Amino acid sequence: MKRRTDEAVRYLGYGKNAADERTRRMVDEAFLKLEQAADPKSICRIFDIGQNSEDGIQIGNLTIISHSLARNLRGCDKAVLFCATLGAEADQLIRRTSITDMSRAVILQACAAAYLEEYCDDRQRTIGEEMAREGRFLRPRFSPGYGDFDIHYQEPIMRMLDCAKQIGLTMTDGYMMTPSKSVTAVIGAGPDRTGCVPGGCESCGKTDCPYRR
Amino acid sequence: MIRERLGKELLFFDGGMGTLLQEKGLAPGELPETWNMTHPEVISEIHRAYIEAGSDIILTNTFGANALKYHDSGYSLEEIIKSAVSHVRNVVQAAGAARPVYTALDVGPTGKLLKPMGDLDFEDAYNAYREVMICGERAGADLIHIETMSDTYELKAAVLAAKENTSLPVFATVIYDERQKLLTGADIPSVIALLEGLRVDALGINCGMGPEQMMPVLEQYMRYASLPVIVKPNAGLPVQRDGHTCYDVLPEDFAAYMERIISAGACVAGGCCGTTPDHIRAMTEKCRGMKILPVTEKDDTVVSSYGSAVFLGNGSKIIGERINPTGKKRFKQALKEHDLEYIMREGITQQDCGAHILDVNTGLPDIDETTMMRDAVGALQSVVNLPLQIDTVDPEAMEAALRIYNGKAMVNSVSGKQESMDKVFPLIRRYGGVVIGLTLDEDGIPSDAEGRVAIAKKIIREAAKYGIRKKDIVIDALAMTISSEPDGAMVTLETLKKLRDEVGVRTVLGVSNISFGLPSRPVINAAFYTMAMMNGLSAGIINPCSADMMRAWYAYHALAGLDENCAGYIAKYSGEAPAAPAAAAGAAKMLSLKECIEKGLKDDAADRTREAVEEQDPLEIINGMLIPALNHVGEGFEKGTLFLPQLLMSAEAAKAAFAVLKDQMEKSGEVREKAGTVLLATVKGDIHDIGKNIVKVLLENYSFNVIDLGKDVPPEEIVKKVVEEDIRLVGLSALMTTTVVSMEETIRQLREKAPGCRVMVGGAVLNQDYADMIGADFYGKDAMQSVRFAQKLFGN
Structure with missing residues (x-):
């Protein structure tokens, strides 16, 4: 609970500063509202990694060319394609609030992002436990749009998981996910634990990011 | 077959x-x-x-x-x-x-x-x-x-x-x-x-x-x-x-x-x-060979939104009347300016007050009602999950709204006139809906209950020819003001009773008509509302933000045994005992207007402003208190001692203060000079507009006139508006690399058609290099920076 509040505050641009009491109270209220409105859903599917070389990474019938992803998947023989969403009603809540109270809308926006991350972490833990039974360990999830993993890969990933039908996650012509509070990702799995790299902010090359932890 | x-x-x-x-x-x-x-x-x-x-x-x-x-x-x-x-x-x-x-x-x-x-x-x-x-x-x-x-x-x-x-x-x-x-x-x-x-x-x-x-x-x-x-x-x-x-x-x-x-x-x-x-x-x-259960016709009168259904018949439902320009200057202005945000806010407020259905009327002589109605319905159903009541006499506007409505709408209205029924019933047949039937026809409004019931029956008969069932018709018994018709209320109540008992049809009333021309109208309205519910009113078109009407509603349902354990009544009124003012509120009372804004206290800021205008000129208040407070907060944000939520809370508080002053200035005819006009848009393909909306709130506080074209706006539309209105500054927002492409295209077209116009850009993926690359004049890394750039450009 504390962690997601801290994350939301960080997304609000506080950096390493502590939030004032009123903002923290509004953050807590926003999480309560989101719990009413959000309906988190996810879907995943495990594929073999055919090859992982300069020419591309083969996941099922999909070939991905990306150095950052290749590095992330080094030593993995399986890839979990993963999509998650907080659902359409979370978007509606944010849209509605932005008409009546912009500060609350901005806080909701940040809380929704933190909520989604927490949900994804939770789902990933479950997937990790299942994979551990087969003696595999997960890498941090890696999403299209980060590093040189092109955002356009979002489309085949969503199609391979049949996201629209399964969890109501779709995409606009401009590759924006709708509902907006959604994630698509590749999670590598391999036999060695040592290959694990730190996840999230710390592994990102964008060191001047204002939201960096 | x-x-x-x-x-x-x-x-x-x-x-x-x-x-x-x-x-x-x-x-x-x-x-x-x-x-x-x-x-x-x-x-x-x-x-x-x-x-x-x-x-x-x-x-x-x-x-x-x-x-x-x-x-x-x-x-x-x-x-x-x-x-x-x-x-x-x-x-x-x-x-x-x-x-x-x-x-x-x-x-x-x-x-x-x-x-x-x-x-x-x-x-x-x-x-x-x-x-x-x-x-x-x-x-x-x-x-x-x-x-x-x-x-x-x-x-x-x-x-x-x-x-x-x-x-x-x-x-x-x-x-x-x-x-x-x-x-x-x-x-x-x-x-x-x-x-x-x-x-x-x-x-x-x-x-x-x-x-x-x-x-x-x-x-x-x-x-x-x-x-x-x-x-x-x-x-x-x-x-x-x-x-x-x-x-x-x-x-x-x-x-x-x-x-x-x-x-x-x-x-x-x-x-x-x-x-x-x-x-x-x-x-x-x-x-194979199993007998199926017979398919049975249900008698529910139901309207729906994209999210939920409202059933008429069990108790009385509240239809919010406030989205209607009749007698409302501010609303008329909103319609003329195509101010959908105002309409959305009216919808949200009424929902928060307890409305079950929202009436939507956008008829004004000099606007295109079809477009306005369609846009209003689209905007409302994006933020409110209540069923809407399409209220228009224009069949074209009615059809446009019914077509894009996400659900089964309530329709206001058809009358007993043949011409009206010929126009409205085909639309109900095609799109579905529950239609209000007014008890008037070619001969006017019958003065007695029998006459009105006869028209109701005629409407029901005619509807049946289109396959529209009685359950999808709600009869308006028509409330006539008692100031000119002394027995008007009694005739209406008798009509309601007959419609319920003899015809078996649901009923509706525009309740507040009853008191037209009388002083202290809420007194009469609330009493009549209770009487009408007692006589079977299925839905009242009322102002749900009127405390009197809501008291009548809650009290009636508790008294009529329609509110189990009086739970609704207790939830609403148990906290209403005159509570001692909380310590925090007491402290806030001591705060000055400037402090209220700096601390982002919306209601207090409005109260302080109301007090201030008693003694001071609105412009003096703006320049002496509001602007310095905003500057103080803006500088804090720029220095990193205040953060976005606080900046916005202050902005909202200032907005509340400005609203009070605006009313005052309209009365006195005083004008606050605009600092300049800025056009804002989220570019084509991009549907996230929260960043743009933040910029808008701040610019408006700094007295800029903002034209907001919304999200997913094609370059051509932006250029057209810029040329038409001779706009000097455009602010564009894009969230993703995939949509920065449309930002670049918009800038290209602006350079070609409106070379004098400056362009500022912002959004998650942008930075100074990227902004330079696509040819923007200014990159704002946060909302305050866009205010500063606008101020510099317009020289204030």
């Missing part, structure tokens, strides 16, 4: 197609419909197996065949649909079954979300489906089955496309999740209300769950639906095994469940994901 058999005897659908194709090698992400061309023998074999298993209706392999999914598959949509239909028809012919076997054109979701949630326009969705429906009928399908829909808006587009472009029977089934809701939030009664309003032939449930989980959903269908119900479960809930999705309910168990489902009222039974010809055979062998 299947229409004659439907609801009279049990019919069987086939089972899964996609899951069988996957077993035969269809890769994840591959479009299954291409197999009609590449593997026709596999498709035909599956159809044949289902016919042999006893299916009466075979679905074509066209679930995802629509122009939005098939733009680069190498085959034309028409080819795919034609071959898919012919596969079924050929197999039916070859099988020579003794029973008739029907070919159903299978139609699934587009895979896109409609506006406002996504970027697909309602009419574009309609057109995509239209093409599919026309191809399907031409290719020889016997019926259309729209299935696995998880959004009511898309469902409406598909059903309309089928009904308006073909003469085939239309079946529609949707997919519920474990909350018994569609993925976009609709509950079961609202889906049924929408589909029955659109006059499908049968409706029901498919996919998402196994037969066991569908039982409670089916029970609700039996409670609310007046049409034959279709049930097509999966073979259980999906289980992930070795990276594959498996369904574990065995054929015999499936058949046993389906026997229960048919006993509970399903008229058409089949299977969805994971079901095979073996499942269908087990079902038809066990259930």
